[in-house]
Amino acid sequence: MLELNFFGAAQACYADRPLAGFPNQQAHLLLCYLLLNRDRSHHRERLATVFWSEYPTQVSLKYLRNSIWRARKILKSVGAPADEYLAIDNGSVSFRCSSRYWLDVEVFEERVTSYQGRSGHNLTPEQATHLEEATELYVGDLLEGVYEDWCLYDRERLNLLYLNALGKLMDFHEINTTYEQGLACGERILNYDETREKVHRQMMRLYWLQGNRDAALAQYKQCTQILRENLDILPMEETTHLYQQMLHNQFQPASRLGYRESPPPFTVNPDESTQMLVEYTLHKIHTLRATIDEASAELHHIEHFIKETMLNHQSL
Numbered sequence: 157m158l159e160l161n162f163f164g165a166a167q168a169c170y171a172d173r174p175l176a177g178f179p180n181q182q183a184h185l186l187l188c189y190l191l192l193n194r195d196r197s198h199h200r201e202r203l204a205t206v207f208w209s210e211y212p213t214q215v216s217l218k219y220l221r222n223s224i225w226r227a228r229k230i231l232k233s234v235g236a237p238a239d240e241y242l243a244i245d246n247g248s249v250s251f252r253c254s255s256r257y258w259l260d261v262e263v264f265e266e267r268v269t270s271y272q273g274r275s276g277h278n279l280t281p282e283q284a285t286h287l288e289e290a291t292e293l294y295v296g297d298l299l300e301g302v303y304e305d306w307c308l309y310d311r312e313r314l315n316l317l318y319l320n321a322l323g324k325l326m327d328f329h330e331i332n333t334t335y336e337q338g339l340a341c342g343e344r345i346l347n348y349d350e351t352r353e354k355v356h357r358q359m360m361r362l363y364w365l366q367g368n369r370d371a372a373l374a375q376y377k378q379c380t381q382i383l384r385e386n387l388d389i390l391p392m393e394e395t396t397h398l399y400q401q402m403l404h405n406q407f408q409p410a411s412r413l414g415y416r417e418s419p420p421p422f423t424v425n426p427d428e429s430t431q432m433l434v435e436y437t438l439h440k441i442h443t444l445r446a447t448i449d450e451a452s453a454e455l456h457h458i459e460h461f462i463k464e465t466m467l468n469h470q471s472l
Contacts, residue, residue: 158236158257160191163264164296173234179299182207182219183226188299190242190251191259192310197243197250206306224249261314264293268321276327284328287321291344294318319345326358335366350382357395364402365409372402 160168166188168175178184186207190198200220201213207223208216228238241257243250267290271283279287298311322341329338342359345352356379363372376391376399383389390396401407 158231158241158255160257160259162188162192162259162261162299163294164300166299166302170231170234170236175230175234179302181226181230183223183230185302185304186220186223187227187230187251188302189306190249192261192306194251194253194262197248199248200246203249207304220249260293261298264290264314265317268317271321271324274324276324277331279324279328281332284325287325291318291321291325315348319348323355326355326362330358330362330365333365335362338362339366351386353379353383353392353395356382357398360395360398360402361409364407369402369405373399376402 158168158170160166166179168178168184168187175184179188186203189203189206200217204213204216204220208219211219224242224244228242231238231241240255241252243252267286271279271287274283276284294314298314299307322345325341326338326345329335329341339359339362342355342362345355356375360372360375363369363375376395379395380391383391391399398407
């Protein structure tokens with residue numbers, strides 16, 4: 157069976173025989189693309205444009221034919237029947253999903269998306285375990301070291317699914333009083349994006365519910381420092397209010413099962429994946445604005461320095 161791991165440092169093997177150099181050759185990347193888009197057939201001209209858009213059509217098609225030939229040769233070199241995995245004709249190319257293979261991305265996606273319509277508070281212990289097993293497959297970003305445009309899109313999409321799954325698990329562990337596991341999920345989220353203020357706030361609650369007041373207060377200070385250094389902003393009023401309550405020992409969780417934040421003021425409940433993308437986009441816009449403001453301030457400083465230098469030069 158063909159086994160492929162696309163998360164982190166990618167690896168591929170057939171019957172325990174590794175595909176040498178995977179995924180650094182162009183033929184390997186073609187195979188990766190076909191697997192990530194295994195739900196459809198790909199017209200040759202379209203596929204050639206994806207990989208060699210800077211070349212004329214006839215040249216890009218020639219490169220595609222060469223990569224297909226090399227992909228077949230690579231599979232055969234480890235004993236894999238190329239025709240079992242690749243469907244090739246004069247007009248299109250595709251990966252045969254009916255073949256015997258295992259792909260970590262496929263398993264991850266199927267498990268995570270099966271709970272997209274269910275909140276973390278409503279997960280059963282069995283479902284939470286299932287979701288946790290899915291997140292364990294995510295040992296790093298998709299195809300680390302590959303920077304093709306088609307890869308970057310899927311990398312962002314899968315990372316969002318991963319972070320959203322960890323957020324569900326945080327909610328599950330909070331309401332089920334397994335605070336240590338919830339904190340571990342929070343740390344994993346912040347390892348990817350330390351500016352997620354909502355996660356810092358939830359970790360404050362988890363530390364408090366765990367009985368660790370000092371850690372809860374320290375989490376706020378860490379959040380404040382990160383937001384100041386990365387985005388040049390202060391924490392939200394909601395976060396500061398929670399800190400003040402904890403500082404003065406006035407915070408009272410809603411119940412033994414944990415404190416839930418008020419739902420966002422939506423008049424309708426958007427699809428979860430859409431809401432996730434909206435939140436991510438708003439976060440990116442916020443970060444971009446902070447970067448632009450910082451660059452503008454630096455530019456102003458440089459202009460002032462140039463003017464001062466010119467004036468000093470003229471006075472000599």
